[in-house]
Amino acid sequence: MSLFWRIFLLNAAVLVAATLLLLGPVTVSTPVLLTEAVVLTAGLAAMLVANAVLLRVGLAPLHRLTRAMTTIDLLQPEPRPVPAGQADIADLIRTFNAMVDRLETERATSAAAALSAQEAERRRIAQELHDEVGQTLTAVLLELKQVARQAPDPVRAQLAQVQETTRDSLDEIRRIARRLRPGVLEELGLISALKALVTEVTGHTELTVRQHLGADLPALDDEAELVVYRVAQEALTNTVRHARATTVEVWLAGRPDHVLLRIRDDGRGIGDAAEGAGIRGMRERALLIGAQLAVTPAPAGGAEVRLRVPATVREGRP
Missing domain, CATH: 3.30.565.10 (Histidine kinase-like ATPase, C-terminal domain)
Structure with a gap:
């Protein structure tokens, strides 16, 4: 039975009982007598308590669902809310769980495609760094070495420094390429x-x-x-x-x-x-x-x- 009908039937039962009592042995005087006021107050309190208890029990799954909705993280899967409560609330929780499952699947698919493309791009960049930039710097080192042999001593010292800087740059490029593509x-x-x-x-x-x-x-x-x-x-x-x-x-x-x-x-x-x-x-x-x-x-x-x-x-x- 849905939450609506449970609340409606409870209120209807209370109102019907109150009507039958007023039509039968219970009467209300003008002004109201103390005993009559006590009976009316007790009846009203009973109806309010019954409604409060029913709403508290019936809406408890909704409170749990609200907490799950505010704390859900698709990167940290947690146990799903258990479908509990009345039929309509249980259906709502099941719908929420199905939605989260669908979102996780879609996210995993898109993330897999993105990471695959990222790894492919890393391999391409690493290959170009190794084949293009690395080979170019290697050729520069060889040219510098050949020029240094023919250069005068003051220039040769400067060329040696340039060679060392170029060699360090080549090592750095190779290190970056290894990090990009293990x-x-x-x-x-x-x-x-x-x-x-x-x-x-x-x-x-x-x-x-x-x-x-x-x-x-x-x-x-x-x-x-x-x-x-x-x-x-x-x-x-x-x-x-x-x-x-x-x-x-x-x-x-x-x-x-x-x-x-x-x-x-x-x-x-x-x-x-x-x-x-x-x-x-x-x-x-x-x-x-x-x-x-x-x-x-x-x-x-x-x-x-x-x-x-x-x-x-x-x-x-x-």
Whole structure:
């Protein structure tokens, strides 16, 4: 029975009972006697209490639905409101759940397309940096070396400085290309890629890095390995840039049904700051492969990023 009919029938029952009583043994004098006032007041109070109880019980699912609607985050899936209450309220909750499911599906589809296009663009830019800019700078270095052989001593010293600057620029371009397209991930696998990433990101800092990278990992497909790599890359970059940490721990371990990545630092922590684009990007990537991402304060201070990736089987493997 819908909430409308429940309230209507309750009020109708009270009014019918009051009418029958007034037509029968109960009378109202003018002026009203004390006993009559007590009976009328008790009847009114009973009707108000009954209505209040019914509305409180009937509208409770709506209050829960309102809280869910104001706190829902498509990047942090939570249990859906349970369809409860009367028929129309339960239908409303089911409709809301269906709408959220549809929005999550549409968001996941669009995010997958966007991230796929982003990775393709990164590969293209990295390839152009390596093939075009890198080869051009290499040719410039060779020309400078040849010119320096024929130049007088004062000019030769200046050319040597130019060579060193050009060589540093070439190394920087190669480093950027590696960050854009982790070729080592495709060629040597996830463990080697994470080791190279840690060395690259923290190599020019005084940050102490403790690595615990398990070798016996369950199989992950290429997309899942890329998500693990990108999450680690973003977490380490945030640590170097913002955390003011002295130590960071990179931990990767395998379980029969999942792979767990944990990156913990001893920096200033996340505090009450709102999530930035980097963390939300990590959440989007995690959702695409059904992984669970948590960014929480570390037990001893600092911040901790935990990524739990369900194990998959590569195509072509048994």
